[in-house]
Amino acid sequence: ETGVTQTPRHLVMGMTNKKSLKCEQHLGHNAMYWYKQSAKKPLELMFVYNFKEQTENNSVPSRFSPECPNSSHLFLHLHTLQPEDSALYLCASSQVLAGGLGKNIQYFGAGTRLSVL
């Protein structure tokens, strides 16, 4: 079993649909992340959750709604998306120590390939 598991692997949705992406980490980490990977662009950090509290929202449109019910699970709720939101969505986790003494190593899942029609 991989350390970070994302489901589904592929998702096709219409612009009026509501869907959710799921991420689960089995590494005992306390921080989780959502990234967007579009073609020919650097990975874009979307959200950061540290100890279940959202610590970063990188100017992401409100049609993306994250949820972190506990330190092992992270969701990305999607509604009324646009075709330009089609991308690979990657989840990652890391262990963040007090005082910033962590190793800053993030472990990634295999992503969800999202296509918005």
Place this chain on the structure above:
Amino acid sequence: AQTVTQSQPEMSVQEAETVTLSCTYDTSESDYYLFWYKQPPSRQMILVIRQEAYKQQNATENRFSVNFQKAAKSFSLKISDSQLGDAAMYFCASTTGGSEKLVFGKGTKLTVNP
């Protein structure tokens, strides 16, 4: 703000040969970390190697090593004895100490020819 630049969109290497992937970065911080991640067709990003900025010694992991030039803000990855399984996208990334934010370059697609 941190930036990471990878100037080689694609590279190729013959099996068993050595290849070097380039990366430059810009940061005003003194405490930061640099990474190389590999993304094979399976899409999962895998950490290849990590370098702490305060360490002068270049990091190595088996066939993978870095050339960390702090003054030049350069962080290149050398892959020795290339194998077919090394074919992937390689991303350079940086983060500052105590931050959870990873900043990535655009990536270099590495092809390994048999």
